[in-house]
Amino acid sequence: MSFLRPASSSSKAAFRNTTAIRHYAGKPDTSLGDPKRENLRRALYPSNIRNRPTPVGTWRPDVARALQRAIPSVQAHETIERAWLLHKRHVRKQREAELSRKFEKMREAMDELYKLDSQLYLQANRADDPRAKSAQEMEMAKKLKVSEVRTMDARIPGLFPRELKVPTDTPSRTGWNYDYKPFQRPL
């Protein structure tokens, strides 16, 4: 019935968009208020229209150009790769050779010890149990103060001491600690 309009209604009336937008289900206006939500939304749901690099970088238009600048040629790249693998191999072989020399010396020493004294050999082969407290440690624990007992317990036989530091890129500003106060530890 609304189609039939009287001829007197103005033709200048705006042509309203009559596709049914349910205004309660429209997109909220995101230009006001906190841009954080908008940033999060854009980061989590990037568009897939490839017209510029996306904020989260799911697509970059100048990859080919950048690669052309970075890599001189296919042959050069392969040569560099082979040179690197060769270098790694040299380092690895050197390390393995050094370890095998050290192990050979250790084996020789243990063989000689076996020939010399079987008791010492047996004791050398025995593994330290980190959980066990030796008799000497128990005796010392009775005589020392509580803080000293804790210092003694901190060095566990059979485990690496925590003072063995991993090397860093620059040394410490204070340098080596020459003023170490001696602490008698159980052997």
Place this chain on the structure above:
Amino acid sequence: MLSRHVLKRAVGCSNAPARRAFATEVVPPAASPPAPTPPRSKKADKARISTAIILNRSPIITKSQTPFETAFYSYQARIRRALSNPFPHDFYFKQGSLLQTRFNMEERTREKQAFGPSFLPPEEVDAAKAEADKAAVEQLAQQEGEGEELAPRTHEADLKNDVKSLDRQGQRNLYLLLLAEENGKQVWRFPQGGVEKGDLLHQAAQKDLFAECGDHMDTWIVGRKPIGIYKPSPATPEEPQNNVFFFKGHIMAGQVRVDGKSIKDFAWLTKEEVGEKVEKDYWEVVKDILSDF
């Protein structure tokens, strides 16, 4: 771990005929029945056991990169930058903030360094705004102040070549060498000493180290097994053969204090420097025990 029946055989049957296979072996003085063994020379009966300690100061700083490694890593970094996504600065920085401006400026210089100055399109900001941004970033750098000063990788002990210093040659392994006086001769050797009765080898090693170098050091002997053996030819044929077992130790703090009586001097040396100082036959044994770098 040795199984129980192997232990029983080794400990309980110490005088079993199986041991007779070694002709030069030491006969335990306590309660051994006189077994019909072939006649042995006197010196073999009383072979001496001593322990020595190779005290190591591990590297303090990482190894320097070779020029090839540096070149390769920067090449790989360029490829990674070309292939990887551009940094989402819109997400991580507040829009229009000074930190974002600073980051974008730095990123532009990094891209220019990686791909060349003509790679990036020229910025579409007017000159005045660019100037203002640069000034603001400089002011920010001044306000933030200097960062913490990092210690240099070469210590002054390197420049002075102070061999007693434990800060020298931070990248290398340093080993403790003592200048001992034996029979009137001065020899450079590792700390050494005898084994007392009832001591295990690694315990004797620790005691010998403290006896010769003082106990003002935080040391740790690695495990219970020796890492090498040195058998010097005895001075006179009647003297028993001395067997010196080497043990590895680490020093974590402190310094050596020599008494000056039998030990005159000490030095912390790298492997090559040790090779220059010790005797030839000693070096033949020790060179395979020390670390190359």
